[in-house]
Amino acid sequence: MGDEQFLSQDSAVLTILKTSEEVNQLKDVDTILDKILYESRKFANADAGSIFLVEKDRLIFSYVQNDTLFKKETANAALYQNFGIPINEQSIVGYVAKTRQSLVIDDAYELDPILPFSFNKSFDEKSGFRTTSMLTIPLIAQESRLVGVMQLINAKNDMGKVGPFSSEAKIYIPLFCNNASVAIERGIMNRELILRMMQMAELRDPTETGAHVQRVGAYCAEIYGTWASRRGHSAKEIKRARDNLRLAAMMHDVGKVGISDSILKKPAKLTDEEFDAMKWHTVYGARLFKNETSELDRMSREIALCHHEKWQGRGYPGVVTPDVWSDDAKLGEPINGEDIPLAARICAVADVYDALASPRSYKDPFPDEKCLGILESDAGTHFDPEIVEVFVEIFDVIKAIRDKYVEATKK
Ligand SMILES: [Fe+2]
Ligand SMILES: [Fe+2]
Numbered sequence: 326m327g328d329e330q331f332l333s334q335d336s337a338v339l340t341i342l343k344t345s346e347e348v349n350q351l352k353d354v355d356t357i358l359d360k361i362l363y364e365s366r367k368f369a370n371a372d373a374g375s376i377f378l379v380e381k382d383r384l385i386f387s388y389v390q391n392d393t394l395f396k397k398e399t400a401n402a403a404l405y406q407n408f409g410i411p412i413n414e415q416s417i418v419g420y421v422a423k424t425r426q427s428l429v430i431d432d433a434y435e436l437d438p439i440l441p442f443s444f445n446k447s448f449d450e451k452s453g454f455r456t457t458s459m460l461t462i463p464l465i466a467q468e469s470r471l472v473g474v475m476q477l478i479n480a481k482n483d484m485g486k487v488g489p490f491s492s493e494a495k496i497y498i499p500l501f502c503n504n505a506s507v508a509i510e511r512g513i514m515n516r517e518l519i520l521r522m523m524q525m526a527e528l529r530d531p532t533e534t535g536a537h538v539q540r541v542g543a544y545c546a547e548i549y550g551t552w553a554s555r556r557g558h559s560a561k562e563i564k565r566a567r568d569n570l571r572l573a574a575m576m577h578d579v580g581k582v583g584i585s586d587s588i589l590k591k592p593a594k595l596t597d598e599e600f601d602a603m604k605w606h607t608v609y610g611a612r613l614f615k616n617e618t619s620e621l622d623r624m625s626r627e628i629a630l631c632h633h634e635k636w637q638g639r640g641y642p643g644v645v646t647p648d649v650w651s652d653d654a655k656l657g658e659p660i661n662g663e664d665i666p667l668a669a670r671i672c673a674v675a676d677v678y679d680a681l682a683s684p685r686s687y688k689d690p691f692p693d694e695k696c697l698g699i700l701e702s703d704a705g706t707h708f709d710p711e712i713v714e715v716f717v718e719i720f721d722v723i724k725a726i727r728d729k730y731v732e733a734t735k736k
Contacts, residue, residue: 353515358512404725405729417459422471432458460490464506544574569621631660635707
């Protein structure tokens, strides 16, 4: 919305209320950041923006959108950059975090030298982007906790010309951010709860680390996003499903908590009998998600149950009779093709790739070509070929995710 096209006060408030409500329905922190940044940019007609989240005494780069540099709604490696800025007065975002006051800049290249902060030109120099106007807002949740900082860049007028931010944007976006900060905190908490739950599985199976589950969650979200936009699904539908998929995929092996240590930690190959017992981690996992009305539960159940099924059959657990909830459940004939839920077909590729690209006690990480070669040669037998095709197409994003979530060094 440009300066000439004033929103009436009422409709601005209504827009904020409606958008806040939509944000409150989201669960995963990345989807929440995406939505907050997108809606704020839309309100201010800003070309670009990013969000930094507070971690200890630093601001960690956490989300970016840029209509000039990145294509909309496609997988984007820039999302997974890994850098932090100290909270101090030397940078613009650091200054806003420190003072907890919004900051409006009309031209980043014309800053008064008397100001304590300066504009870091390195991004512009590298990318060819020209930053002009900036609206930088602290994200403050309940009990005045600073969650992060949002920065909107280059407000445009109705002719698409970059200029200063409108007075509406300066008033209403910080108001929206107050609500949004609470949602961000909730999203962070959801993810932390899942990571803690997965730590229990990790205690049993040391290959299921926090970094592994975060990578698998992010791989799945990106694969799904590209798969669904190729098929013409709406942006809204993609965001909603991706929100659930990332969290559900993080819990793919939660059922390992039900498998005995002698099997999970066995350094040698499993016997047929042990392998049969191992197959039950899929059913144990599925049993944790019984709520029929929650889409997150449905997706978590599908992934936990079916992430070891194979496109041409021969996977497990197959058809569980009479059903997964029954005390005398039995594993049956493998399912195949599109009978395997999409979320599980995606997770199968993501999980196997991550095992190939990670070190194990018996092997080093495989190089990229070897990983891709294995996935491609198993496309159509083990894996849904279309999912492998998407995976290869977005491999630069996959690698950026791999570099973002690295194993904490073991003491
Ligand atoms: Fe598994
Ligand atoms: Fe896994």
